[in-house]
Amino acid sequence: MLRFAVVGIDHGHTFDHVKGLLAAGGEFVGYCPKTSVPALLDNFKKTYPDTPQIDREALFADPSINVICIAAIPRDRAGLAIRAMKAGKDVMTDKPGVTTFAQLEEVKKTVAETGRIFSICFSERHCVRSAVKAGKLVKEGAVGRVIQTIGMGPHKLQLPTRPDWFFDPEAFGGIIVDIASHQVDQFLFYTGSTTGEVVASSIGNFGMPEKPKFEDFGEVLLRSDRGSGYVRVDWFTPEGLGTWGDGRLTILGTEGYIELRKYIDISGRPGKDHLFLVNGTENRHIDCSDEKLDYFDAFTADVRDRSETAMTQAHVYEVCRLSLEAQTKAVRLGGR
Template structure:
């Protein structure tokens, strides 16, 4: 039996992650059918790249029964509503992160998305980074014993002049933790499984963006979770402060501490070290060594296509999606409550 050719509809073109999502799906045979988006530089870029995609109103995209998958990359605060509408129309949904910005919307998506008929999932860095994927595989293989602590750092480049107005409004963007910690919460869930952490401390600040006083350019959260009696601590730092001289958008790192070893991932760059990206350093009882990740297969799009075709569950589970989103939103709410008290 030949694989199905996924027919894609896009709603919202407000983030560059859309291009990465669509490109991955095109590589496994998908076709771009239509899109709904306002005018803007990213929409113009998309229409130049995918001229066969017909621009339609949102309702017309949702009403097209030929579509298999709706890809969402609009304003973050609007994504959950669009996802609920797409699921109600019988479509699978792949969303840019953050896929949801409030706990009420997450609860609604948890109910609707938990059914067997349709997928609601979001796209994260983990899916397309070979070193992160290899780190998760090594942890599951027992390379560093039991995971006891995880530290993540994800500085980003602000490039304020290129950002739309909604980006600086936490009520529309979700805030820095809801947005950027989603990546790290997704990694935690992939590493340790069902993940319902307690927020031990959380903070958001504006330290270097005075022209946008409501904007949050720095955020931190400490989490504690217990799985089968085992405590796992995690600390996560995010910011919009990457210096121009770095050479990439952010020096993103992941450090996993186990009972018998450690793993460090340097996702984008090894500052003043080895060239390229996707670096992994493993330390165990035998040695400290770099692990070549160049042969790791990036297959997220193929797994999603197969799940849609066969009704399997190989891409990412609904529980995983909800756990990651809930952890990020709860961290954001805790930080804002502390700041406002």
């Protein structure tokens, strides 16, 4: 049985990691209570009241623990992952797994030296049932060869809940690294690309002059030998929307297209995970709410078998590289 622990409770995606690994048959051994978001820790305690709080050094030192899950402040994730891998653990981290090129190189070096798994749980694909279904439809050839993805990652600011580091690009890596890594992952995955290039990228601060370093808008144009991708991420989701963001993905193929409304259908259908498929024979809406999330089962098997079925290590590295490059090259818009 996979035994796992949590080190770094600074983002709500930690709940996805725990829930997913428990559903895959894992045992939740304990967690380090250190956090920059006390309300998140309170919720964690209420959700898992029987799971002990344990000092992180003790968790790293426990030889019976196979996996360390990390959702710390983004700039700290790579360091914690390296510490865990050197202690003989595999790692599942929230995105972004790294915030600098130096961190990426150190992670690569550590993986090579230790043979451990460094996996980033890209929740907008791995934890979204409509995204899982889309992957199956693409594999079945429902839209022909995929030639473009358009990924939108809008978010609500929800200012009262945000810690100080949320507004510091050095802490969160910049909006492209922090959020658009999801869409970079999806571009590579759905187009079947093993590598890509950044054609153009932009960032901006249009709505928060009082936080001059903050970035509330980002966009990226990607290209590979198999297709192209456009990404837009932002913090401008209006409060009137009934969820935290209207995440969307359009997958264009040579014989049709798929559109995902991941978290809400603004036309009125209840719930989330709405998939629209249009091709030469049909035009239909698919409710994906019962689709199984297979990343966590695959990750558990990879830990056991030392395989790469959930996601290749090369894919993880390439998402990180492209995200960092797009952030670094980005033209700043908005005059702030």
